Amino acid sequence: MSPDPGLREVPFRGGGFAPGNRRIAAPLTFAALVLLWWVATARGWVSPLALPRPGEVASALADMVASGEIWRHLAASVRRLVVGWAIGASLGVAVGFAIGLSTLARSTALPLVSALFPIPKIALLPLFIVWFGIGEASKYATIAFGVFSPMAIAAFGGVDGVERSLIRMAQSFGVPNRDIVRKIVLPGAMPALLSGVRISASIGIILLTAAEMIGAEHGIGALVLSAGNLMQTDRLIAGVLILAGLGLIVAFLIGVAERRLLGWR
Amino acid sequence: MELIAEKVRQTYGSLDVLDDVDLVIGSGEIVAVLGPSGCGKSTLLRLLGGLERPTSGRVLLSGAAPAGSLNPLTYVFQDFALVPWRSVAENVALPLEHLAMTAAERAARVADALARVDLVDFGGTYPKQLSGGMKQRTAIARALVVEPAIFLMDEPLSALDAQTRDLLMDDLKRLWTETRFAAVYVTHNVAEAVQLGHRIVVLSRRPGRIRDVVAIDLPLAERHEGHPDLVAASRRIWASIRDEAAIAERELIDVA
Numbered sequence: 439m440s441p442d443p444g445l446r447e448v449p450f451r452g453g454g455f456a457p458g459n460r461r462i463a464a465p466l467t468f469a470a471l472v473l474l475w476w477v478a479t480a481r482g483w484v485s486p487l488a489l490p491r492p493g494e495v496a497s498a499l500a501d502m503v504a505s506g507e508i509w510r511h512l513a514a515s516v517r518r519l520v521v522g523w524a525i526g527a528s529l530g531v532a533v534g535f536a537i538g539l540s541t542l543a544r545s546t547a548l549p550l551v552s553a554l555f556p557i558p559k560i561a562l563l564p565l566f567i568v569w570f571g572i573g574e575a576s577k578y579a580t581i582a583f584g585v586f587s588p589m590a591i592a593a594f595g596g597v598d599g600v601e602r603s604l605i606r607m608a609q610s611f612g613v614p615n616r617d618i619v620r621k622i623v624l625p626g627a628m629p630a631l632l633s634g635v636r637i638s639a640s641i642g643i644i645l646l647t648a649a650e651m652i653g654a655e656h657g658i659g660a661l662v663l664s665a666g667n668l669m670q671t672d673r674l675i676a677g678v679l680i681l682a683g684l685g686l687i688v689a690f691l692i693g694v695a696e697r698r699l700l701g702w703r
Numbered sequence: 704m705e706l707i708a709e710k711v712r713q714t715y716g717s718l719d720v721l722d723d724v725d726l727v728i729g730s731g732e733i734v735a736v737l738g739p740s741g742c743g744k745s746t747l748l749r750l751l752g753g754l755e756r757p758t759s760g761r762v763l764l765s766g767a768a769p770a771g772s773l774n775p776l777t778y779v780f781q782d783f784a785l786v787p788w789r790s791v792a793e794n795v796a797l798p799l800e801h802l803a804m805t806a807a808e809r810a811a812r813v814a815d816a817l818a819r820v821d822l823v824d825f826g827g828t829y830p831k832q833l834s835g836g837m838k839q840r841t842a843i844a845r846a847l848v849v850e851p852a853i854f855l856m857d858e859p860l861s862a863l864d865a866q867t868r869d870l871l872m873d874d875l876k877r878l879w880t881e882t883r884f885a886a887v888y889v890t891h892n893v894a895e896a897v898q899l900g901h902r903i904v905v906l907s908r909r910p911g912r913i914r915d916v917v918a919i920d921l922p923l924a925e926r927h928e929g930h931p932d933l934v935a936a937s938r939r940i941w942a943s944i945r946d947e948a949a950i951a952e953r954e955l956i957d958v959a
């Protein structure tokens with residue numbers, strides 16, 4: 439037998455798995471990255487041809503702001519993103535709800551959505567250009583198509599996850615089906631819908647950039663591509679930073695929506 | 704209004720759940736349905752309230768619903784079934800929202816229902832902030848608000864701790880004394896059944912069949928623990944449960 443180890447505290451084993459949020463951590467992380475970037479370029483660890491200095495990127499950005507060029511690109515990109523995303527997301531949610539609520543839709547549309555999901559949507563841009571022309575419509579279509587599948591799957595999963603006991607309860611009070619969808623299914627599916635928005639918005643930004651690189655005069659994607667062609671790495675990095683900023687703004691807006699819509703959780 | 708089950712049988716695939724259940728719930732009568740877990744009590748209740756159709760047999764209503772009853776057959780669920788994104792008052796208002804009435808009338812009805820379960824000060828509270836007993840009182844208010852003729856209660860106290868259970872039992876007795884609703888009160892607890900049931904229907908194990916019906920004439924208000932009538936009824940119920948267990952054991956031995 440081992441010797442009696444005497445009086446001691448029970449070891450604590452309960453920590454972790456409950457990540458909180460430190461507000462200053464995110465800006466600090468970005469600041470640290472910029473500092474690393476600055477040191478690496480200033481010390482010559484990285485060739486200036488490969489990566490411009492933070493100061494050069496900042497002044498490229500400032501030039502674009504001063505000349506107003508940046509707003510032209512941003513306006514074009516944001517409009518494409520908003521329109522394309524809105525079309526794709528509303529169709530996706532409608533189809534996802536149909537799959538979640540009706541046997542017919544589940545047996546017909548679900549395999550279709552599953553088949554569409556893995557298609558790289560940018561591969562369809564040439565086809566959309568044939569159909570809709572080189573203008574805005576083909577870009578809207580590409581983004582919408584890319585947003586559609588993840589939103590449909592998120593909506594379907596959300597509807598499927600709504601507690602059946604709540605639907606039963608509403609039925610037992612004679613609540614009409616339309617009201618059950620609006621008051622029970624939709625809010626119940628909201629957490630899944632919002633996480634679908636998170637994913638599909640990022641997919642939208644990726645497709646937006648790709649589509650703008652293939653054929654656009656304005657837009658952040660076009661800016662990045664032309665800067666690359668001219669070896670203007672400062673403008674190129676500035677464009678990439680704008681895209682990252684776009685992603686951050688979208689994430690922030692979704693966070694606000696989550697706090698407002700999911701406060702009951 | 705009377706609710707009648709006629710030779711109700713229910714099967715799910717090859718699983719026989721209910722077998723030939725005949726039952727009449729008279730107006731103003733509380734029928735406690737007592738049986739072990741899994742014997743088909745919840746299934747019976749779903750059939751009685753029209754949430755499911757029986758495999759065979761019929762569920763019938765006779766007589767008109769009392770005037771003013773907005774949802775004659777109304778459930779109270781074991782897991783409360785409160786909508787988590789609605790406050791207490793909004794949960795209670797839910798069954799009224801699709802009915803034609805003015806906002807003022809709706810608010811008045813909700814306030815009245817909340818007062819009857821003593822939750823007036825909690826109208827704005829969300830379910831996750833409530834204790835189990837308050838959740839079930841909210842669900843009871845939501846049932847009261849539509850003025851049911853017949854309550855269908857599925858183990859409404861089973862998810863609660865013992866003290867809360869006693870308090871809510873007193874609430875239920877008081878509410879019945881006030882409005883004399885009819886009810887099917889499903890439970891697996893003999894003490895609850897004899898506290899509240901005018902008749903107690905004892906179901907067998909699955910497939911659920913009616914093994915015994917015990918009537919208790921003692922008024923609800925006089926049903927205190929240890930009252931001789933209740934003790935006698937409990938004895939009889941326990942005896943039929945034991946018979947049932949003995950039969951089940953013999954069946955096992957026969958199989959072996």
Ligand SMILES: Nc1ncnc2c1ncn2[C@@H]1O[C@H](COP(=O)(O)OP(=O)(O)O)[C@@H](O)[C@H]1O
Pocket residue numbers: 715718720738739740741742743744745746747909
């Ligand atoms: N919709 C269903 N489909 C298949 N089996 C079911 C269904 N509902 C209930 N059952 C089965 O019927 C039996 C009785 O269930 P239930 O009525 O919930 O019992 P109780 O409420 O008495 O505990 C259980 O074995 C359960 O698994």
Ligand SMILES: [Mg+2]
Pocket residue numbers: 744745746857858
């Ligand atoms: Mg049950």
